[in-house]
Amino acid sequence: MVITLLIILFSTFLSAYDLNSSLIEKDAEYNLKDMYSKDQKDMIYQRTKMSADNSINDSSYIIGSGDEFFVSVKGSMFYYGTINSNGDLFVPEIGIIQIGKKVLIDAKKEIKDYFKSNFKKEAYISLNKIKNSTIYIRGPVKNPGTVNLPGNYRLLDAIVHSNDGELPSLSEIDLRQIKCIQMEDIKQYDLLKYLYKGDDSQNPYIYPGDEISVSYPKQKVFISGEIDSIFGLIPVLQGEDICEFLDGLHMRPSADSTKIIVQRINSLDGSRKVTTINYKQREPYSLQDRDMITVARKENYPEVFTASVTGEVVRPGAYPIYKDAVTAKELITQAGGPSQHGDMNRAVILRNNKRISENLVTQEVRPEINSAMTSLVSKADHTVLYLRNGHEIYLQSNDQIYIPPIEHYVYVSGSVKDPGGVSFEPGKNISHYINKAGGFQKRADKKNTFVMVNYNGTVVSKETKEIEPGDIIVVPVSIENKRFSNIVVPLISVISTTLVVLLSAYNTVRSN
Numbered sequence: 001m002v003i004t005l006l007i008i009l010f011s012t013f014l015s016a017y018d019l020n021s022s023l024i025e026k027d028a029e030y031n032l033k034d035m036y037s038k039d040q041k042d043m044i045y046q047r048t049k050m051s052a053d054n055s056i057n058d059s060s061y062i063i064g065s066g067d068e069f070f071v072s073v074k075g076s077m078f079y080y081g082t083i084n085s086n087g088d089l090f091v092p093e094i095g096i097i098q099i100g101k102k103v104l105i106d107a108k109k110e111i112k113d114y115f116k117s118n119f120k121k122e123a124y125i126s127l128n129k130i131k132n133s134t135i136y137i138r139g140p141v142k143n144p145g146t147v148n149l150p151g152n153y154r155l156l157d158a159i160v161h162s163n164d165g166e167l168p169s170l171s172e173i174d175l176r177q178i179k180c181i182q183m184e185d186i187k188q189y190d191l192l193k194y195l196y197k198g199d200d201s202q203n204p205y206i207y208p209g210d211e212i213s214v215s216y217p218k219q220k221v222f223i224s225g226e227i228d229s230i231f232g233l234i235p236v237l238q239g240e241d242i243c244e245f246l247d248g249l250h251m252r253p254s255a256d257s258t259k260i261i262v263q264r265i266n267s268l269d270g271s272r273k274v275t276t277i278n279y280k281q282r283e284p285y286s287l288q289d290r291d292m293i294t295v296a297r298k299e300n301y302p303e304v305f306t307a308s309v310t311g312e313v314v315r316p317g318a319y320p321i322y323k324d325a326v327t328a329k330e331l332i333t334q335a336g337g338p339s340q341h342g343d344m345n346r347a348v349i350l351r352n353n354k355r356i357s358e359n360l361v362t363q364e365v366r367p368e369i370n371s372a373m374t375s376l377v378s379k380a381d382h383t384v385l386y387l388r389n390g391h392e393i394y395l396q397s398n399d400q401i402y403i404p405p406i407e408h409y410v411y412v413s414g415s416v417k418d419p420g421g422v423s424f425e426p427g428k429n430i431s432h433y434i435n436k437a438g439g440f441q442k443r444a445d446k447k448n449t450f451v452m453v454n455y456n457g458t459v460v461s462k463e464t465k466e467i468e469p470g471d472i473i474v475v476p477v478s479i480e481n482k483r484f485s486n487i488v489v490p491l492i493s494v495i496s497t498t499l500v501v502l503l504s505a506y507n508t509v510r511s512n
Contacts, residue, residue, distance in 0.1 A: 001491070002102065005014050006091060011450060012294050014145045017183060021168050029222070036303070042125075044491060049347055052344070055130075055152050056104065056130070056152045057101055057200065058103065058104035058108070058127075059104070059105050059107040060103060060200065060201075060204065060205060061103060061104045061151075061152070061205050062101060062102070062103055062104075062205065062207055063083050063087065063099070063101065063102060063103075063104055063107045064083060064101065064151065064207060064208055065084060065085045065087075065131060065133075065152070065208065066080045066082070066083065066129075066130075066131030066132060066151070067082070067083040067127060067129065067131045068080060068081070068127070068128045068129035068206075068313065069081050069082075069083075069089060069111065069125060069126070069128060070126050070127075070128040071091070071111060071115065071124070072123065072124040073115055073119055073121050073122075073123045073273055074121050074122050074123070074124070075121065075407055076119065076121060077093075079091050079093055080092075080128065081094075081095065081097070081111075083099070083131070084096075084504065086099070086100075087099055087100045087101040087102075089107075089412050092188065095110060095112050097110070099111070099147055101183070102128060108125040108240065108308070111123070111125050112125055119247075122302065128383060130150055130151045130152050131151040131208070132148055132149065132151060132208075133148070133150070133153070133206045133207055133208045133210065134146060134147070134148045134149075134208055134209070135147060135149065135150045135158060135206050135207075135208070135209070135210040135211070135212060136209075136210070136211045136212070137158060137159065137162045137211075137212045137214065138212070138213050138214070139173075139213055139214030139215055140168075140173055140214060140215070140216055141159060141162040141163045141168065141173070141214055142162065142164045142430070143162045143163070143164065144162060144164075145162075147161065147162060148229060149206060149207075149388050150162060151205065151207075152204070152205065152207050152412055153205070154203045154204060154205055154206065155178060155180065155189060155191065155203050155204055155205075155206065156170035156191055156194065156195075156203050157206075157210065157316075158210075158212060159173075159175075159178070159191075159212070160204050165331060167182075168214075169219060170192070170217075170230075170232075170233070170235060171217065171233040172216070172217075172233065172296075173189040173214055173215075173217070174214070174215050174216060174217040175190075175195075175235065175432055176190045176192050176217075176234075176235045176237060177190070177215065177235070177237070177238075178191060178212065178213070178214060179212070179213040180204070180210055180213075181210065181211040182204075182207050182209075182210050183207065183209070183461070188511070189203065189204070190248065191204045192204050192234070192235075192248050192249075193248045194249060195364060196228070196229065196249050196250050196368035197248060197250065197315040210244055218235075218238070218289075219234035219236050219237075219238065219287075219288070219289040219291070219328060220233045220234060220235055220236060220289060220290065220294045221233070221234065221236045221245075221287055221289075221291045221292070221293055222290070222291070222293065223249075223292075223293045223294075223295070223458065224254070224292075224293070224294050224295075225251070225255070225293075225294045225295035225296060225297070225311065226250070226251060226254050226255035226295045226296070226297050227249050227251060227252065227255070227295050228249075228250045228252055229250070229502060230249060233403075235290075236287050236289075238373075239286050239287075240279055240286070241275075241284055241286060242262065242279070242283065242285045242286075242287055242293070243279055243282050243283070243284070243285075243438065245287060246260070247280055247294075251295060253328070254297050254298055254301045255295050255296070255297070255298070256295070256296045256297060256299070257278075257279040257280040258278045258279070258280050258281070258503065259276055259278075259296040259481075260274075260276065260277040260278070260279050260293065260294075260295055260296070261274060261275075261276055261277075261293070261294040261296060262274070262275045262277060262285065262287075262292070262293055263292040263294075264288065264292075265290065266293050272389040272402065275343060295331070295424060302323070302325070303320050303322065303323040304306050304320055304321070304323075305318060305320070305321055305322075305323060305396070305397035305398070306318045306320055306321065306397070306398065307321050307326070307331060307396075307397070307398065307399040307400070307401070308320065308397045308399075308400045308401070309335040309400075309401045309403070310337045310400060310401070310402050310403075311336055311340060311342065311347075311402045311403040311404055311405070311456065312338055312341045312342030312343070312403045312404065313332065313335050313336065313337070313339060313401075313402075313403050314335060314336025314337055314338070314339055315335045315336040316335065318336065319334060321330055321395050323396070323397070324396075325376055325394070326391050326394065326395050326396060327393060327394055327395065328349055328387055328391050328392075328393045328401055329391035329392060331395060332347075332391070332401060332403075338403050339403075340402040341405050342404075342405065342406070342469075343404050343406045343408055343417045343469075344387070344388075344390070345388055345401065346404050346453075346470065347387040347388070347397070347401065347402065347403045347404070348384050348385060348386055348387060348401075348402050348455050349384070349385040349387065349393060349399050349402075350383055350384060350385045350399070350400040350401075350402055350456065350458050351384075351385060351396065351399055352383065352398045352399065352400055352457060353396060353397055353398050354382065354383045356399060358445050384455060384458060384460050385399075393417040400456070402455050402456045404456075404470060405426065406469075407470035408423065408424055408469060409420050409422060409423060409424055409469065409470075410423075410424050410433050410438035410467055410468075410469065410470070410471050410472075410473065411434065411470075411471070411472045411473065412433055412434060412436075412472075412473045412475070413472060413474050413475070414444070414449075414472065414474050414475035414476055414477070415440060415441040415443055415444035415445070415475045415476065415477050416437040416439065416440060416441060416444070416475050417437065417438025417440075417441060418432060418437050418438035418439055419437055420434040422437055423436075424467075424468075424469040428467065429465070429467065430449065430451065430464045430467060430473060433467065433473055434449070434473065434475065437473075440475065443477050443478055444475050444476075444477070444478065445475070445476045445477060445478035445479070446475075448476050449464065449473065449474065449475045449476070450464065450473075450476075451463070451464050451467065451471050451472065451473050451474070452471070452474060453468075453470065453471055453472065454472065475510070495508060
């Protein structure tokens with residue numbers, strides 16, 4: 001028993017100092033065989049990459065002190081090792097594996113080659129745990145100074161973290177000239193190229209000991225036009241050529257690269273000069289502070305919008321259209337035409353871009369104008385175009401074609417005795433349907449009876465002469481009846497209550 005214990009201790013000692021690799025491998029195979037089934041061993045070797053691996057780019061992430069690796073040797077043991085301050089991997093069972101400060105992909109290769117050379121077997125390597133990086137940020141951020149961050153943070157992440165989690169405004173901080181001292185190497189990065197071009201080389205991973213310097217913009221230009229995700233003042237480098245400047249941005253397909261308009265104000269006499277630059281031919285032009293740049297739109301560039309087909313249609317939904325190029329008839333055909341339940345005689349276009357927002361309606365002095373504006377917003381009847389007048393109507397952005405269902409009823413509402421649906425009969429007038437609904441109530445306002453149609457939430461009033469299926473007949477309450485109900489009746493009630501109280505008080509006094 002004592003001899004066996006000494007052998008085990010001696011084997012462990014040899015493992016720690018990498019003096020006998022073959023003995024390590026033999027012990028590892030024995031331990032793995034004793035601890036795990038074959039399926040479990042296969043699972044360990046075929047293990048997918050750790051989350052740390054998935055969150056970083058192994059061709060640009062530089063390993064450093066605190067990074068931890070997982071090593072699985074096929075058919076053998078698995079190991080954990082940590083990078084020390086020299087950039088080398090320390091595995092307790094093996095010892096030091098010399099790597100140096102390399103990017104992750106090269107570090108993995110060094111470790112893999114080591115195990116293949118010493119154990120004669122393939123090894124799977126993954127980054128199991130990411131180091132922390134203590135860095136220093138100076139400049140116009142909200143929280144400058146020393147900060148400890150995860151090692152998979154990039155340059156922009158560190159700046160945002162030191163700015164209370166907010167991306168600094170391009171007009172307030174010069175994100176185009178970020179200086180970083182990393183491992184005694186001074187570099188300058190242009191984060192604009194990362195933000196608008198996705199250039200990762202301009203947004204490197206942070207490393208322990210980094211010193212990041214942020215500054216105020218020294219020169220700015222104003223840019224507008226056919227540029228994606230940017231508008232307003234942004235920093236420009238001293239004497240930067242306009243083509244190099246635009247290289248860092250992303251022009252829309254609609255941009256006319258042959259027509260870049262630059263306006264410049266002469267600081268001496270205030271005169272304005274307009275210059276047109278051909279970016280496509282790389283015409284040189286040095287930018288100055290406060291230049292105004294406009295990226296022009298291509299002439300006759302086809303604008304793409306969306307219009308929708310709803311209601312009783314075979315394939316309802318939103319469809320792309322070109323401006324002033326697609327008719328209602330064409331889009332209905334594209335949507336498969338009306339379903340067997342659709343009524344094309346009552347189909348309409350709802351021109352939603354003509355709707356008036358409730359926020360835009362102001363209070364007028366005249367009550368009739370207030371009433372009209374309120375009706376305009378709530379009913380939006382002005383937005384309806386009737387397709388029965390012709391299907392060759394060109395669609396606009398956000399138009400909605402609505403095909404209502406075939407109806408067999410006319411609906412009667414308001415001051416009638418039996419409101420509800422009444423079977424439609426061709427040629428019958430409004431009086432017919434009111435009589436079918438039991439006739440007028442005594443309080444009905446017969447003269448102001450009206451007819452309305454509901455097109456998918458848009459309400460339209462119509463003439464009462466011609467009744468169609470789906471129409472809604474509304475019989476309002478007369479104003480006189482409202483006045484009697486709302487004023488006279490409550491007044492009589494108050495007077496009656498007052499008389500009862502006075503009479504009760506009088507009787508009480510007499511009895512005493």
